Amino acid sequence: MDNNRYLTIDGIPVEINGEKNLLALIQKVGIKMPTFCYHSELSTYGACRMCMVEDQWGTLHASCSTPPKPGMEIRTNTERLRKYRKVILELLLANHCRDCTTCDNNEKCKLQDIARRFHIEGVRFPNAASKPDVDDSSPCITIDHHKCILCGDCVRTCNEIQNVGVIDFMNRGSRMVVGTAFHKPIGETDCVGCGQCSAVCPTGAIVVKNNISDVWKALSDKDTMVTIQIAPAVRVAIGRELGLQDGQNTMGLIVAALRRMGFDEIYDTSTAADLTVMEESAELLEHVTAGNELPLFSSCCPAWVRYVETKHPELMEHVSSCKSPMQMFAAVIREQFREEPKKHVHIALMPCTAKKREALRGEFRAADGTHMVDYVLTTQEFVQMVKESGIQLTSIRPEAIDMPFGTMAGAGVIFGTTGGVTEAVLRRISDNKRGDGIMYQPLRGLEGVKEVNIPYGDTTLHIGVVSGLGNTRKLLETLQSGSVQYDFVEIMACPGGCAGGGGQPIHDGEECAEARGNVLWRLDYKMPLRFSHENPDVQALYKEYLGKPLSERSHHLLHTDIEAWQMPQEL
Numbered sequence: 001m002d003n004n005r006y007l008t009i010d011g012i013p014v015e016i017n018g019e020k021n022l023l024a025l026i027q028k029v030g031i032k033m034p035t036f037c038y039h040s041e042l043s044t045y046g047a048c049r050m051c052m053v054e055d056q057w058g059t060l061h062a063s064c065s066t067p068p069k070p071g072m073e074i075r076t077n078t079e080r081l082r083k084y085r086k087v088i089l090e091l092l093l094a095n096h097c098r099d100c101t102t103c104d105n106n107e108k109c110k111l112q113d114i115a116r117r118f119h120i121e122g123v124r125f126p127n128a129a130s131k132p133d134v135d136d137s138s139p140c141i142t143i144d145h146h147k148c149i150l151c152g153d154c155v156r157t158c159n160e161i162q163n164v165g166v167i168d169f170m171n172r173g174s175r176m177v178v179g180t181a182f183h184k185p186i187g188e189t190d191c192v193g194c195g196q197c198s199a200v201c202p203t204g205a206i207v208v209k210n211n212i213s214d215v216w217k218a219l220s221d222k223d224t225m226v227t228i229q230i231a232p233a234v235r236v237a238i239g240r241e242l243g244l245q246d247g248q249n250t251m252g253l254i255v256a257a258l259r260r261m262g263f264d265e266i267y268d269t270s271t272a273a274d275l276t277v278m279e280e281s282a283e284l285l286e287h288v289t290a291g292n293e294l295p296l297f298s299s300c301c302p303a304w305v306r307y308v309e310t311k312h313p314e315l316m317e318h319v320s321s322c323k324s325p326m327q328m329f330a331a332v333i334r335e336q337f338r339e340e341p342k343k344h345v346h347i348a349l350m351p352c353t354a355k356k357r358e359a360l361r362g363e364f365r366a367a368d369g370t371h372m373v374d375y376v377l378t379t380q381e382f383v384q385m386v387k388e389s390g391i392q393l394t395s396i397r398p399e400a401i402d403m404p405f406g407t408m409a410g411a412g413v414i415f416g417t418t419g420g421v422t423e424a425v426l427r428r429i430s431d432n433k434r435g436d437g438i439m440y441q442p443l444r445g446l447e448g449v450k451e452v453n454i455p456y457g458d459t460t461l462h463i464g465v466v467s468g469l470g471n472t473r474k475l476l477e478t479l480q481s482g483s484v485q486y487d488f489v490e491i492m493a494c495p496g497g498c499a500g501g502g503g504q505p506i507h508d509g510e511e512c513a514e515a516r517g518n519v520l521w522r523l524d525y526k527m528p529l530r531f532s533h534e535n536p537d538v539q540a541l542y543k544e545y546l547g548k549p550l551s552e553r554s555h556h557l558l559h560t561d562i563e564a565w566q567m568p569q570e571l
Contacts (some may be wrong), residue, residue, distance in 0.1 A: 022063035022074060031076055034085060034114045036202050036315035037151040038064040039402075042160055044258060045152045049115070051083055054078050063219055082118070085121045086192035089115050092149050093127035096203070097132070103147070104166040105204025108506070111149060137187030139360055140209055140353040141198050144523050147205040148178055152207055162306070162469040162497065163259040166191045178205075190310040192469070194303040194493045195353030195502020208353055208503055212377045212385055218345040218374070225342040225480070227265040228258060229329050232273065232402075233351040233416030233498035234379050236519040237512075241383045241505045242393045247482065247512075247519045252398020254382070256347075259399060265333075269348070271405045272329030273412035275541065279558055280421075281428040282549035284488055288461070293318070295479070295486040297463070298421050299560075300324045302358035303493030307469055312476060321559040326355060327364050330372040331557045332405070332541070344352065345374045349382055351416070351501035354493065363560050378503025406535065410524030411532045415518030418467035418497035419443035419450065422490040426454055426463070427531050446496050446514050449475050451486075461487045468495040 006013050006024070014025050021044070026033050036048040053063045056073035060081075063074075075081070092111060100106055114124040133145040151167070159165050165188040180189050189298045200207040218226050235251040244250060253309060255266050284296050297307060299320040308315050324329070326348050337344050348355060358364065359373040367370060377385070386393065400406065411427055414420030421439040442452045443463070448471040454461045464486040466475045472491050478484045494500045496513025499520065504512075529535060546554045 004070050004276055007068055007070060007074060008196060008402065009074045010076055015559075016068050016070065019068055022053060022066045022068050022072075025068055025333075026053070026063055026074070026076060029532055030204070032245045033063060033076065034117065034337050035064065035200070036110060036114075036149060037153060037155045039156075039200060042153070042156040047150065047152055050088055052081060052084060053135060054081055060084075077317065086118050086120065088116055089124060090123045093123045095127045095128050096149065097144075097146050098127070101526075103204050104142075104207040104210065105201075109204055110202035115328045123352050129195075135186050136209075137185035137355045138191060138193065138209065139187070139188070140191075140193035141195055141206055142209050143186055143206050145177060145179075145205065146202050147164075150176060150178065150203075152178075153200040153202065153204060154178060157196050157200050160252075160470065161472045162190055162192075162196055162493070163193060164190065164194075164469060167197065172437070187256055192303040192306040192310070193357045194355035194469070195504075196494060197507055198347045198353070199502050199504075207473065208378050208380055209356055210375060210379050210381060211356070212388075215347060215385070216377050217378060218347075221343070223342055224345050225264045225337070226262070226345045226347060227267070227333055227337070228263050228347040229269045229326065229333070230328070230347055230349045231266045231269045231351055231416065231498065232413045232520060233501060233504070233516065234349055234382070236416075236499065236516045236523075237351060237379050237504045238383055238386075240507060242386060244393060246507075247515055249519065249523055250393070250493060252400070253393045253396065255398045255401055256399040256545065257386050257393060258349075260396075261385065261389055265349075265402045267329065267333065267405050268401050268412075269325050269329055270330070270408035270412035270415065270539055272325040272354050273415040274409050274532035274538045275328050275332070275420075275558065276421075277358055277411055277424045277428050278538060278549045279328075279554060280320055281425045281462040283320055283322065284425065286550065288456070288459070288487060295489045296320055298417065298488075298490045301354070301492050301494075301498075302352070303354035304469070304472065306354065306357065307472065307493065311473075321555075321561070323364070323558055323560055324355075324358065325412075326350065328359070328371060328558050330364070331407075334366065334372055335557065336404075346375045348371065348373045349379070351379050351498045351504045352494070353378060353502040355503075370474070379501075380505055383505060391469050393456055404540070407415055407535055407537045409529040409531070409532050409535045410527035411530060413527065414500045414520050414524045414536070417444075417445065417513075417520045418492050418495075418499075419490065420517075420520065421492075421499065422463055422465050422488065424532060425488070426461075428533055429456060430454055443508060444517075446517075463487065466490070467492040467500075469493050473496075542544070 012029050019025050030141045034050040037045045046062045051063045052060050054075045125554050135143040158167050224363045239248040240246040268307050297319045299322050320567050355376045364372045413425035443450050443465045450465040452463050466472050499516035500513025
């Protein structure tokens with residue numbers, strides 16, 4: 001054994017193989033270190049000090065920020081360390097609210113979990129927790145400052161991963177808080193509503209805005225017909241939460257559970273994704289044929305649309321006029337039930353927190369001023385509703401979604417992962433009709449910026465795909481510098497796309513975007529229909545109502561007026 005490459009952790013020899021810190025090596029040997037502020041994709045902050053370890057000379061080190069050196073003898077579980085961690089936990093709890101049973105993050109709170117792990121039975125210090133300080137101004141998230149432990153996870157995610165930068169540390173010492181510039185409510189800032197801050201928050205200081213009570217109220221009204229659409233990424237995200245296999249396709253069980261809750265009509269947004277493919281591919285070809293200035297940016301992601309509105313309004317004319325699949329479907333469903341005598345409430349079940357803001361935008365209102373989508377439920381909220389209902393998904397049988405919009409292609413299903421929108425569009429316009437995905441393989445996966453060149457007639461289409469707003473900023477900078485050129489660019493605000501949306505269930509601080517996205521690719525491969533234009537429901541819509549893509553009726557129902565754009569008045 002080459003001692004120049006090894007150290008020991010609790011007496012176990014461990015090889016150093018490029019790891020940047022001791023924590024990575026500790027995890028490598030199967031030890032789960034307590035930590036609040038460490039995420040491998042974020043910069044090292046080292047604030048919580050829970051991951052302290054002891055070396056052979058009795059010196060304490062923060063394992064997240066200490067580089068490994070050959071010959072080190074590291075201990076992770078000494079009496080001294082256990083007492084040290086318990087004191088830290090007691091201090092955090094002394095400055096923390098104690099309303100755990102009514103907290104949205106109950107049973108998912110990392111502070112609660114680690115306190116149990118270290119058997120904290122009481123807190124010796126007086127409770128210095130401040131009164132609730134709740135910022136409810138955003139339609140996407142709710143912030144309760146008195147639950148914050150200053151771990152900095154939200155700050156670094158907003159700044160480093162998303163590059164939005166609307167929250168940061170303010171003041172010093174005991175007065176330090178996480179806040180916004182000039183103490184503005186979060187809803188009055190340039191927050192895009194992606195919800196990635198809530199995804200990393202360990203305590204419930206930032207949580208998804210909850211609309212469950214509104215939905216239950218609608219379901220309880222006998223004079224109201226309630227319809228719902230389900231986004232592609234939802235079906236692969238609820239398994240572990242509800243006693244099923246992680247990553248399992250639960251679409252049929254979701255439908256069955258929703259029927260038991262009382263929903264009248266249940267649809268799959270994948271059908272509308274097929275509709276989006278038809279419109280967006282036609283729009284792209286129109287721009288290419290007419291020689292318009294390119295690229296054309298996708299418009300499915302509301303957080304991305306909000307980002308370009310606030311940060312790069314000069315690029316708005318390049319954003320596709322297509323509504324998102326959610327809004328396209330809402331328009332079609334509203335038209336379908338136009339003569340319904342009952343009051344009609346339409347719900348969207350989405351992996352995305354930003355969809356809550358999208359539903360409130362002015363351009364997505366009916367002629368009478370009502371919203372096309374009344375409420376957006378995230379995957380997390382649906383899981384909560386299932387638990388409230390007492391429905392055991394392990395004991396019910398899957399059910400099919402409702403007609404007349406009950407058919408979808410694999411192209412619509414892959415909208416739920418990064419690269420899926422682009423591949424679906426390219427399947428429509430490319431001469432390659434095999435649908436095996438080989439030529440589109442470079443567009444898949446979680447790599448920051450992905451590119452592919454696709455032959456189209458006598459020319460070549462240059463395609464870009466990006467997920468995460470930090471990566472988006474880099475791509476836009478290269479575009480504006482002229483160093484790269486694209487014909488079409490798909491942008492998803494959340495890393496990994498909708499599969500990693502801020503409204504998806506979180507496990508051990510991970511959104512599992514890649515694993516969930518891979519399931520969607522596999523579902524697509526097994527589906528009898530792989531191309532959007534082969535969807536008989538979509539064909540029927542064009543034949544009986546819409547005419548053709550980009551027709552006057554299609555524009556009225558399925559598109560927004562980009563040229564008349566101005567900063568939206570949402571609320």
